[in-house]
Amino acid sequence: MKKTYSNPASITVGVVGYGGAFNMGRQHLKEMQAAGMTPTAVVEIDPARLAVAREDFPGIETYGSVDEMLAKSSVELVTVITPHNTHAALGLQIAAAGRHCVLEKPMAVTTAECDAMIAAAEAAGVVVSTYHNRHWDGWILKANELFKAGVLGDIVRIDLRMGTHSRPGDWWRSSRSISGGVLYDWGVHLLEYSLQLITSPVTEVSGYAWNGYWAAQPDSKWGADTNEDEAQATVRFASGQRVNLIVTHLDAAAERGFMKIVGTKATHLIEWPGAETTTGKGDGKFTTERAPNPKSEGHKFYENIVAHLTKGEALIITGEWARRPIHILDVAAQSAKAGRALPVKYA
Ligand SMILES: NC(=O)c1ccc[n+]([C@@H]2O[C@H](COP(=O)([O-])OP(=O)(O)OC[C@H]3O[C@@H](n4cnc5c(N)ncnc54)[C@H](O)[C@@H]3O)[C@@H](O)[C@H]2O)c1
Known part of the structure; x- marks a missing residue:
């Protein structure tokens, strides 16, 4: 039985991780507050970032570890906003302590870690979720609308791509052991978009990776632990549909757009400022309609x-x-x- 609440304000909320890269801790607490919940606690291992949290939310409880927060605070829902390789251990600890837990994306790095958190939340009667705010990005809302209206026809394949020829940054996102790999940052958002449009079960995944180019550069911050230079996942669905995801630091002539949905009636190409839907009738003539991306509704x-x-x-x-x-x-x-496609039993 899950714990429920009579009103939003009675849900006290906290965050683990108040990092400076995108000020995500502040964004989460502000969004939680706007949804009616009560910001209550912040956990950070960096004292300078805890000081920023105290300035942003005067009077908020601050802690140097999750252990300390769980021992001293009655906070009811905790969101984990830390580097990817730390999500599972923190999520397990929070759920096992009977607090609802939201993980920033990616939920974790391995399937086993996700399964363990789902089981722990179930056992404790709490929610485990992931902050897939981009589930409501304007461009995917629009793509869903076009698909449901029949404009695209049946979806045959979705191509997802990010990146160009670029040196990986010095931040933790470029470390394979911390980030999970080059596909784990934007790749998770892009796959989540696609799974909204293709609902058939996944039957097989083929992975490809190229390693070593950026790792071998003299100024490489992470050396042998640098993310793949480029990686790809080709996903086969029971329906015969497929998704092809590529994230690259090598392609100096990258194609336009980050998501291309190829349907039997039209192809929909999504770029940052807008999207275009191109329709053909089989006679070599095409009509393209361009529109700005609608507003996102991540709240x-x-x-x-x-x-x-x-x-x-x-x-x-x-x-x-x-x-x-x-x-x-x-x-x-x-x-x-393994150098070959692998079957998938449940996804
Ligand atoms: N949904 C989105 O649009 C979006 C956008 C940006 C980042 N993210 C995700 O947010 C997460 C964090 O990324 P970021 O850019 O904010 O990173 P960041 O490096 O700016 O912040 C991470 C913070 O976590 C702290 N930290 C690490 N381990 C900790 C621990 N055990 N306890 C307490 N604090 C700890 C660090 O000191 C750091 O301040 C990642 O999962 C990332 O993918 C999501």
Whole structure:
């Protein structure tokens, strides 16, 4: 039985990680507050960032470790906003302590880690979810609308790509052991978009990876632990549909757009400022309609969490949903190592 609440304000909330790269800790607490919940606690191992949290939210409880927070605070829901390789241990600890837990994306690095957190949350009667705020990005809302209206026809394949010829940054995102690999940052968002449009079960994943070019550069921050220079996951669905995800630091002549949906009636290409839908009739002539991307509605993530905890509305980003892209990436990494496609039993 999950714990429920009579009103949003009675849900006290905290974050683990108040990093400076994108000020995500502040963004989360502000969004949680806007959804009606009560910012209560911040955990950070960096005292300078804890000081920023105290300035942003005067009077908020601050802690140097999750252990200390769990021992001293009654906070009810905790969001983990730390580097990827730390998500699972922190999530397990929070759920086992009977607190609802949201993980920033990616939920974790391996399928086993996701399964362990889902089981721990189930046992403790709490929610485990992942902050897939981009589930509500304007461009994917629009693509879903076009698909449902029949404009695209049946979806045949989705091509997802990010990156160009570029030196990996010095931040932890470029470390394979910390980030999980080059596909784990944007790749998780891109796969999550695609799984909204292709609902058939995944049957097979083929992973490819190229390593060593950037790792061998004299100014390489992470050396042998540098992410893959380029990696790819090709996902086969029971329906015959496929998704092809590439994240690269090598391609000096990258194609336009980051998501191309090829349908039987039209191809929809999404770029940062807008998207274009190109329709053909089989006679070699094409019509292209361009439109700016609609506004994103990422605030709906915490609104849904609140509606779930106060009114029992269905949770949109369940642990099982967030596990799907991780399972694809986990199998893709194993496949790249094995040098062959691997079957997928449940995803
Ligand atoms: N959904 C999105 O659009 C979006 C955008 C940016 C980042 N993210 C995700 O947010 C997470 C964090 O990324 P970031 O850019 O904020 O990183 P960051 O490096 O700016 O911040 C991470 C913070 O976590 C702290 N930290 C690390 N281990 C800790 C621990 N055990 N306890 C407490 N604090 C700890 C660090 O001191 C650091 O301040 C990642 O999972 C990333 O993918 C998501």
